[in-house]
Amino acid sequence: MKEKYNDILDMISSSDTEEEEKESKTGKRIIRTIIxxxxxxxxxxxxxxxxxxxxxxxxxxxxxxxEPNSMQVDSRATNISKSKKENILEGRNVYFSGIEDAVIxxxxxxxxxxxxxxEDFYMTYEIxxxxxxxxxxxxxxxxxxxxxxxxxxESLDIGEHxxxxxxxxxxxxxxxxxxxxxQGCNTVVFxxxxx
Amino acid sequence: xxxxxxxxxxxxxxxxTSVPVCAAEYTSDGTxxxxxxxxxxxxxxxxxxxxxxxxxxxxxxxxxxxxxxGAKGNIAGNKVVSITPSTNTMNxxxxxxxxxxTANVLQNITQFVLKSPQAGQALIRLDDxxxxxxxxxVNITDSDLYEGTIVFNxxxxxx
Numbered sequence: 001m002k003e004k005y006n007d008i009l010d011m012i013s014s015s016d017t018e019e020e021e022k023e024s025k026t027g028k029r030i031i032r033t034i035i036x037x038x039x040x041x042x043x044x045x046x047x048x049x050x051x052x053x054x055x056x057x058x059x060x061x062x063x064x065x066x067e068p069n070s071m072q073v074d075s076r077a078t079n080i081s082k083s084k085k086e087n088i089l090e091g092r093n094v095y096f097s098g099i100e101d102a103v104i105x106x107x108x109x110x111x112x113x114x115x116x117x118x119e120d121f122y123m124t125y126e127i128x129x130x131x132x133x134x135x136x137x138x139x140x141x142x143x144x145x146x147x148x149x150x151x152x153x154e155s156l157d158i159g160e161h162x163x164x165x166x167x168x169x170x171x172x173x174x175x176x177x178x179x180x181x182x183q184g185c186n187t188v189v190f191x192x193x194x195x
Numbered sequence: 196x197x198x199x200x201x202x203x204x205x206x207x208x209x210x211x212t213s214v215p216v217c218a219a220e221y222t223s224d225g226t227x228x229x230x231x232x233x234x235x236x237x238x239x240x241x242x243x244x245x246x247x248x249x250x251x252x253x254x255x256x257x258x259x260x261x262x263x264x265g266a267k268g269n270i271a272g273n274k275v276v277s278i279t280p281s282t283n284t285m286n287x288x289x290x291x292x293x294x295x296x297t298a299n300v301l302q303n304i305t306q307f308v309l310k311s312p313q314a315g316q317a318l319i320r321l322d323d324x325x326x327x328x329x330x331x332x333v334n335i336t337d338s339d340l341y342e343g344t345i346v347f348n349x350x351x352x353x354x
Contacts, residue, residue: 092245097237187350
């Protein structure tokens with residue numbers, strides 16, 4: 001009986017040992033697998049870092065790569081020359097009034113106007129005796145749409161006078177800074193007679 | 196006395212209200228000119244470019260530009276409006292260097308007429324500007340921003 005009991009105990013204990021051994025082997029296998037996975041992970045990270053730094057180095061040095069891969073269109077590029085860009089008057093015209101030859105008396109008034117089409121351009125007049133070059137009359141800045149009345153008889157004697165009526169337009173770039181533009185010169189013959 | 200005073204006052208009123216319009220003046224060859232006694236204004240107008248920018252012609256190496264001048268107005272059939280550059284050459288000066296260059300100015304059509312234009316003439320219109328072209332070119336050797344001023348002479352005369 002005892003022997004049988006001992007036999008059974010031996011069987012149980014041996015089977016326990018076998019299972020324990022089995023479990024132990026399985027555990028060891030699992031642990032081994034985890035360790036291998038960790039090693040592989042670490043290896044791949046190391047390799048990846050190494051490759052990245054090598055590529056960066058090669059790019060900087062131009063080895064294997066022609067130029068850094070960061071090209072884009074420069075927004076400052078233009079096909080308009082600098083002088084044209086600065087010329088805000090490009091394409092604009094200046095308009096001059098034309099006066100005909102006339103026979104006048106001492107009281108006749110001549111309108112020296114700045115046509116309203118000139119908008120923000122001012123106009124000045126300088127009137128010269130064409131034969132002598134003497135300045136007879138001049139104005140300051142006349143705004144567009146306005147005029148100055150000039151009486152030639154107050155400056156000129158009786159007789160025929162050939163006059164150069166110079167019209168000089170100005171554009172005010174900034175406060176008080178005036179730029180002169182293309183000028184006009186109207187040649188006129190005034191014959192001043194007695195009344 | 197009252198009659199005399201009344202007549203004086205009437206003469207004065209007549210003198211003040213009458214406005215002489217035109218008194219003909221005859222010259223020895225029989226032509227007449229009308230005396231204008233009131234006010235003279237404009238009978239025609241001229242348009243010119245405010246500024247002109249020249250650009251480099253890569254073929255010729257010169258800096259060139261085209262401009263337009265125009266005229267409009269109610270002119271008589273025997274009249275002609277002339278618009279010409281004051282000179283065929285224009286001095287340009289470098290803003291920084293002070294170097295000068297001489298530009299050529301060329302304008303083939305310089306006159307505007309009411310009808311039957313000949314060579315060198317264009318038709319003028321009443322209400323809008325009729326334009327003709329002109330041309331400017333200059334040789335530049337020193338790099339700089341060059342500036343010059345064009346003066347356009349204009350007048351009305353008999354054909």
